[in-house]
Amino acid sequence: MSYGFLDIAVTPSVRAVQAETGADRIWQDFRGRRAFDRFTESEAAFIADRDSFYMATVSETGWPYVQHRGGARGFLKLVDERTLAFADFRGNQQYISTGNLAADDRPCLFLMDYPIGHGSKSTPTSKPSRLMMTRT
Numbered sequence: 001m002s003y004g005f006l007d008i009a010v011t012p013s014v015r016a017v018q019a020e021t022g023a024d025r026i027w028q029d030f031r032g033r034r035a036f037d038r039f040t041e042s043e044a045a046f047i048a049d050r051d052s053f054y055m056a057t058v059s060e061t062g063w064p065y066v067q068h069r070g071g072a073r074g075f076l077k078l079v080d081e082r083t084l085a086f087a088d089f090r091g092n093q094q095y096i097s098t099g100n101l102a103a104d105d106r107p108c109l110f111l112m113d114y115p116i117g118h119g120s121k122s123t124p125t126s127k128p129s130r131l132m133m134t135r136t
Contacts, residue, residue, distance in 0.1 A: 006030070038081040047078050047111065054110040057100035067097050076111075084109070 010018075010027070018024040039047070052070035059065060069076075069086065077085045088098070101107060 039078055044078050044081075046113070047076055047084070048074050049113070050074075050076055050111050053112070055097060056108040056110070057097050058104050058106075059096075059100050060103045065096055065100055 006027075015024065018027060051073040052068060053076060054066055054068055056064055056066045071087065075086055079085050097107070
């Protein structure tokens with residue numbers, strides 16, 4: 001599993017809480033596998049088996065917005081080792097995620113396998129080289 005998301009998620013305030021709770025000793029020398037600029041074979045298989053995911057975006061007011069996206073198993077496609085694509089259906093036509101991405105192109109995708117209790121986080125950008133959203 002890639003832990004590259006820690007590079008963007010662990011901020012000075014997170015480090016302070018880790019120190020306050022004693023958890024900093026766990027993470028101070030953590031190395032993990034840091035590369036996260038492309039999907040691995042096991043991540044590709046995990047993605048192909050999903051029939052839904054959650055996408056978090058942030059509004060211009062700084063508030064998070066999380067939306068569920070679902071379809072037939074495999075509707076989230078790995079186009080290449082760096083690009084995800086999915087159909088973005090109109091739904092309620094509020095376009096909140098789309099509008100948020102126009103202002104801040106950093107969504108976070110949460111892909112879950114509830115029966116085995118496994119999840120994956122992906123922090124792409126919404127530029128075509130990383131995440132393609134196709135409207136139908």
